[in-house]
Amino acid sequence: MKLSNESYFSLNFIARKRANKEGELPITLRITMNGQRAEIYVNRTVRPDDWNAAKGQSKGKTKKDLELNRYLDTVRTKICEIHNRLVLRDEPINPDVLKRAFLGKLEKPKMLCEAFREVNVKVREQYERGDICKATVLRWERCEKYLSEFLMMKENVSDIPMKNLTSGMVDDFEHFLRVRKMCANNAAVKYIRYLKNVVRVGIANRATASKF
Structure with a gap:
């Protein structure tokens, strides 16, 4: 094999x-x-x-x-x-x-889009509490959808381990947003900020979990 x-x-x-x-x-x-x-x-x-x-x-x-x-x-x-x-x-x-x-003893890598969806659940909960507007929720969910499309186009996969995300891929994703999705500058900047927030939250959660 x-x-x-x-x-x-x-x-x-x-x-x-x-x-x-x-x-x-x-x-x-x-x-x-x-x-x-x-x-x-x-x-x-x-x-x-x-x-x-x-x-x-x-x-x-x-x-x-x-x-x-x-x-x-x-x-x-x-x-x-x-x-x-x-x-x-x-x-x-x-x-x-x-x-x-x-044997089920291998720690699974944190997947990028999976982490994004987990964050989106919390974002929607914020909306339901009245803390944010619906447009913000839709942007977060749209960003995860665009990210999945980008990964499928670039890597031929729907998700990747978070640790595999590089600064070059972030730049390519921004280019994808601006050219393929025709996002305006403000929208593209927000989507990239959302992506970086998801990575930051994922890393923080992983570090917290490792302490227990």
Whole structure:
């Protein structure tokens, strides 16, 4: 399975030699990449005589064996899906990262448009309290819509990790607003200010959360 940086990773199911009380072998998934490895216990066992080490699956024909093989295929597919998501997010990838992501222990990156939508919920709450006018709410929501369109046009994605936003992308977004969306100077300036506010709030929230 080829990675974007021209390295490879392999997934191999292994039946451990030490049997449990029922005489079955625990199965682990070994992830190998660039000389590094990590192993995941997949919470399944197999009878020693039924294990095909070369194929990494059971050679038994019982319903239990067939269900085991389907489950192992599901685990393999999930790992590959996790890898693909990390590649799209331009996240560093190694066996331990894939393991922690599979186990739900990997912190997800804060996504830019997702953070924007969260801020927009609070902006709308301000409007409902009568603190701001409707035109302000609509501008905030329109800005998130334009940002998604910009990312789709520039990166072919609808969202990116907040940490991937660069000053160059901000400049390109402003150009997009002025040329593609024909925004007047005041509107473009406000949209850029909204974007920077969202990033500032997202970074502040992340720093606060990390203290607990």
